[in-house]
Amino acid sequence: MNEPEHDFDAEDLALDPHFADRFEHEDKPACQLYLISPPKIDAGFAAKLAEALDAGPVAAFQLRLKGIDDHAIAALAPPLQAICAEREVAFIVNDSIGLAKRLKADGVHLGQDDGDARDAREQLGRDAQIGVTCHDSRHLAMEAGEAGADYVAFGAFYPTDTKEVQHQPDPSILGWWSTVTGIPCVAIGGITPANAKPLVDAGADFLAVCGAVWNDPDGPAAAVGKFAAVLAAD
Ligand SMILES: Cc1ncc(COP(=O)(O)OP(=O)(O)O)c(N)n1
Numbered sequence: 001m002n003e004p005e006h007d008f009d010a011e012d013l014a015l016d017p018h019f020a021d022r023f024e025h026e027d028k029p030a031c032q033l034y035l036i037s038p039p040k041i042d043a044g045f046a047a048k049l050a051e052a053l054d055a056g057p058v059a060a061f062q063l064r065l066k067g068i069d070d071h072a073i074a075a076l077a078p079p080l081q082a083i084c085a086e087r088e089v090a091f092i093v094n095d096s097i098g099l100a101k102r103l104k105a106d107g108v109h110l111g112q113d114d115g116d117a118r119d120a121r122e123q124l125g126r127d128a129q130i131g132v133t134c135h136d137s138r139h140l141a142m143e144a145g146e147a148g149a150d151y152v153a154f155g156a157f158y159p160t161d162t163k164e165v166q167h168q169p170d171p172s173i174l175g176w177w178s179t180v181t182g183i184p185c186v187a188i189g190g191i192t193p194a195n196a197k198p199l200v201d202a203g204a205d206f207l208a209v210c211g212a213v214w215n216d217p218d219g220p221a222a223a224v225g226k227f228a229a230v231l232a233a234d
């Protein structure tokens with residue numbers, strides 16, 4: 001992707017005035033797991049979610065359902081939201097600021113065509129967690145940071161069956177982002193326990209994972225355990 005002109009002068013990039021202190025990632029908290037729902041769920045999903053969240057540390061759960069409208073998602077959400085709340089796992093709604101507001105979710109994840117982070121802040125309030133997809137683009141990440149995003153997401157790092165993707169960033173974008181801002185970055189796309197480590201080492205604050213958890217032949221709880229082992233070794 002051709003990046004638009006952007007002046008990458010260090011002073012302009014320093015959203016965090018202490019960015020120089022963070023150059024070696026010394027202050028970075030450990031990387032955490034951010035679970036994404038399967039694109040379609042069935043009646044047994046709530047039990048699977050509870051089992052997965054009880055199997056190891058999970059920072060956030062994103063409800064990402066595709067092919068159904070917001071009313072149908074709103075009907076499915078409350079038991080899942082309660083399971084997250086009981087375990088202090090942030091409940092993030094994908095795509096829709098309106099749905100996030102209606103559900104009183106902890107936050108919303110916005111793709112480049114899903115709405116504006118400033119609008120989300122206005123509608124959801126200062127405590128909402130607002131995430132923005134930035135593909136492989138430093139420019140989009142800078143824009144998201146300036147718009148008040150709580151995290152930026154880069155991906156897809158690896159091939160994925162969950163979504164058709166057009167961008168493949170180099171893991172170094174995670175380290176670059178971490179040196180110029182204090183805003184957390186999420187790595188997404190085809191991440192498994194076997195390929196996660198280079199992204200953690202590169203500076204990811206969160207690993208967002210769907211298929212490697214819900215499609216693990218040993219079950220989602222076992223998969224969360226495998227990620228926990230990788231992240232604990234960090
Ligand atoms: C954490 C996280 N990162 C990226 C995405 C992708 O968002 P988007 O580009 O809007 O694509 P869809 O998920 O809507 O298909 C995400 N959902 N979560």
Ligand SMILES: Cc1nc(C(=O)O)sc1CCOP(=O)(O)O
Pocket residue numbers: 036133135154155156157159160161162163165188189190191208209210211212
């Ligand atoms: C939802 C999504 N967004 C991506 C992006 O690159 O922005 S990749 C992706 C799919 C994530 O699922 P899995 O862990 O199964 O690959």
Ligand SMILES: [Mg+2]
Pocket residue numbers: 094095109110111114
């Ligand atoms: Mg989206």
